[in-house]
């Protein structure tokens with residue numbers, strides 16, 4: 341059997357005396373969309389920051405596409421694309437300038453920018469400065485930026501939070517398109533409808549570990565639930581009364 | 582140039598013209614210098630050069646670096662396969678260049694006569710990079726832009742006040758000697774390959790190298806730390822120790838030694854080996870005080886029997902195209918602004934020396950100022966007293982003439 345593209349075992353992370361991750365173990369297969377679910381403050385973003393090499397941690401095994409994120413290395417960075425929570429575009433730059441900057445840093449051809457802008461229908465605001473864009477549009481630019489170099493693994497941290505349904509739908513469609521091309525996608529979200537629609541597998545993060553994991557429709561059967569939201573409430577609600 | 586650095590350089594250049602803070606700093610330096618030059622006429626190089634080095638060289642990269650931390654665009658850069666060295670150099674290269682161009686422009690427009698061109702080009706290039714890297718360092722440490730403003734304001738004052746007040750108090754002079762701006766401003770006023778230039782430039786280089794090494798380490802550390810936050814480390818201790826070491830050796834090397842009292846042929850002299858001058862000194866009648874103002878000595882002979890009676894001696898280095906006449910005319914022009922003064926001026930020989938006498942009726946009594954030149958130094962001897970006593974003043978002028986006569 342092929343080894344998982346994301347392979348984490350026994351991941352621990354503390355801030356001061358506060359333990360955020362307490363031995364997280366998680367595997368993602370190549371080509372999957374993995375939904376990483378949990379309430380606010382569960383440690384989802386922290387996990388992503390560790391997986392992309394921005395935050396240190398204690399861990400037994402941590403490899404992505406058979407590479408370690410630590411220490412920071414080019415080979416690893418070439419395999420990943422990331423959309424973080426903060427919409428970190430260069431605000432004074434236009435959409436095109438933002439994408440061109442990163443295409444140049446990634447040593448890509450000029451045509452690649454035009455191609456990605458087409459795919460995400462960004463051409464309408466090609467020359468609009470990032471600070472004048474709507475949240476939804478920014479999010480599409482960020483996804484475009486993360487996908488410029490066609491990474492094997494794409495991390496999306498709450499890609500649709502704060503977006504209206506139309507903008508969110510555009511993002512969903514692109515995620516599905518990327519999956520068709522074989523990209524592995526690691527996505528965090530609060531929206532269970534979105535997760536049901538997109539994810540091949542989901543993991544519920546609570547108290548620093550995965551407390552439940554599986555294929556959405558199998559979980560629905562297991563919990564005898566109609567919607568993933570009910571399962572989320574059941575798992576996360578326990579002990580939180 | 583490395584293509585990544587070129588990309589980042591162009592990014593910074595584009596941002597420079599769109600970023601309110603960069604533009605504000607840039608236009609502030611230009612308008613302040615222009616305004617001041619109209620208002621005052623003569624600008625102190627201490628102020629103009631300092632302003633552009635700190636306000637453009639330091640502020641802009643500091644602000645932008647902190648902003649990129651706050652807005653997390655720096656994280657986006659870190660997720661591309663470029664090196665931290667390239668991130669630093671991309672920004673530093675543009676701001677060092679802008680700072681260099683603006684500073685050199687200011688020097689060429691306002692201070693061309695006071696400086697040596699090649700010395701200035703080399704020193705200002707290094708100085709611009711120094712301040713840019715300092716800005717990057719502070720930008721990496723600061724959590725918020727408001728912190729950068731605070732540090733920048735203190736830095737601006739700290740950089741130019743001691744230099745401007747040089748000589749007012751011994752402690753201030755000592756402090757001024759520890760600040761790189763002193764060496765930068767020193768180096769641009771010395772001909773290249775002169776010992777003095779090499780000394781000043783050498784210290785600028787020492788400061789710069791230790792700063793660059795520190796920023797390099799700091800950047801790797803801060804950029805690879807959670808949320809790009811700064812933690813004090815051994816590296817910082819080494820840096821500050823090296824700064825203190827360099828500063829201490831600068832005080833040791835650049836402090837102007839006090840004049841020594843020596844005797845030649847029964848006559849007492851003050852010896853300034855550092856400047857190769859010997860000045861006659863009537864020890865029984867006067868008490869001697871030595872200060873330095875704007876890098877040149879200011880000597881005072883105070884009458885022992887009367888505090889209010891003294892002779893002031895200012896020294897000023899002449900540039901290539903200046904001579905005694907030039908300065909006498911300049912001084913007369915100054916005086917002619919006050920229409921109530923009746924100014925009298927003539928030249929007279931004292932020994933072999935051509936001396937200019939400029940006299941006018943002051944509020945207390947007649948005032949006479951004597952100018953003469955020894956080698957490339959203009960010396961102004963100023964008998965001064967704040968009491969009215971014509972005879973006493975005449976004897977003071979005679980003592981001044983004696984000083985000029987025996988000046989070696």
Ligand SMILES: Nc1ncnc2c1ncn2[C@@H]1O[C@H](COP(=O)(O)OP(=O)(O)O)[C@@H](O)[C@H]1O
Nearest residue numbers: 355360379380381382383384385386387807808
């Ligand atoms: N840099 C940090 N310093 C201290 N605590 C942090 C830091 N980053 C995150 N945390 C804490 O870790 C926990 C998990 O945060 P996060 O990963 O952002 O959660 P999520 O993304 O699931 O909402 C939170 O309680 C948060 O307060």
Ligand SMILES: [Mg+2]
Nearest residue numbers: 384385386425
């Ligand atoms: Mg989060």
